[in-house]
Amino acid sequence: MDRIILAPLWLTSNRWNARGPMSDKPHLFIILNPVAGHVQADTVHKIFIETFGCNGINYDVYETIGQENVTEIVRDALNRSYSMIVAVGGDGTVSEVANGLVKQDIPLGIVPLGTGNLVARELGIPLTVEEACQLLVGSHTHTLLDVMQIGQHAFVPHISLGIYSQVIDKTTIEEKRRFGMAAYFWRALQEISQQRSWKVTISVDNQKQQVYASLIIVANIGTIGIGALRWGSRIRPDDGEVDICIVQARTVGGYLSTFWHLLNGQPWRAPETLYLRAREEVVITADRPIPVRLDGENFEQLTVRIEVVPRAIKVITPLIHKEKKFMAITAMNPATGEPIKEYKEMTPAEVEDIISSVHVWDPGIC
Template structure:
């Protein structure tokens, strides 16, 4: 469901800003807030995170002032924390992407430029409802991963991310590609049990990788009431290269190195060894975890369809009917 909003109706916003996200000088971002909101006669309250914040409590207190919107200015971790805090309300989330990857902003075609993202908030925009993936009481909105991505995230120093941006992940990733052995996972997807041997398991609510033009698959959307479970079975440098090439060509659902399953209710994951996880750019608890799918959980500000900041999504299929080329071993009903 979408709703068109006149930006002049946005009179007061609450901003959660992570000043250590990304590579830009935080003082520049503060000036952007003053300029964009000041010109629109929109007042705002600013909260800057410290890394030890209880974002839920911070946002709940701010909601007492009835803001028109809540703004998350930071990377995907900051966005996820704020989104989780307001997803039980009817307040819309606006994103000012100033992080390293900014995957959710890219998925929703929100301008990556901070100035343009702020202008979108106070000018004409649309809101859309996106699904959530819930672990315990916390909700995530793009992807949850166990394997190569979480290991790279754990081992990439914040200082390198600030200095090199997304290239910092590449540097760390090269080391893991040579030294990561496949893991035996146990998955329960909407009641069906699978035991694949894989180097990466991702539960994906949106197709964006965080790298322009690359997607997990062309038919994954954050507002369709379901998620994709992506199983990556690459075991050598050649496998990783061929997997990457499949993604570049848009042939992710063809071949034996990536498998996909659709989940509409829940996904439970176990592994044969301790391994960290990542959810929307932040490290989370080790396995096992249970992920519950929550349709239409969050209202988000996005560009109006057809605007320069909005890329028209490809025509979606009525249902995903593509089956994996090879079933994981030991498939049974639970």
């Protein structure tokens, strides 16, 4: 714990100094990735002082250096008097901190500082440092977030296997700036030209099947990270399930169809795409090593075993987030294009029935 930076004592009252006694105000332990995103660490510290220190809120900051075991740091903090653990960084930092909070009662606060910030976007957490910090000490609610575990490590957004990692890694910043979404498609075509598909055996809650796949996404969060695109309309991080999207396209025409449906917000309608859902475990075994991408890190593996851990993390989210699921959505009749019924007039069970039977346009979440 040698890199803890204490809140300046002169900004806090005697009751709220960095080592002072607890009261009904939050006591924050903040894990900051100083190299994440485009906001300088010094600027982030100033916001901490303005939001927390000047309001008498006790907090400590740990700046990561990229070599420490963040999970152990979080678990050590659980033995102290903190009332909240805060992850300040990208989705990788969020997953590292979440790994130490699985099935713990202390809530996780998220201050998004990365490039994708998929978890924050999905949960409706403000994307600016100032607003996200205000959420932690202002009015908020809690969302019980599911996680995916591989071994002893928890992951929140999604786990990808196949060509996705190559497409993301090989698409340069200049290509994205000049061509936008088309840059990813061009890279995907290059991967396709190499006939990169795998014969995989996939076991979902002990139900096995064999498929040929070029891309598999095990998604706890629907947001892709490219514009407003989503892997699916029903993917939710708090429903006790993960969704498995399997792209089976093996020709240029098949990929064009899949890409077209993705751009139109209906990837599940592509005939070359298979969707499965798991409540307990997903085991994927390939006929040869398949690229795997976890929180920005790539490696190759023959078998990947993913455990679903429902309601694993208590995350601080805006009050309006829970309302969006049932109040800011209209179900559309695919035959007439007319709205069927606003969700605010329906029970959660009725909402699920509608989702199962028709396409849902979801401006509140998508």
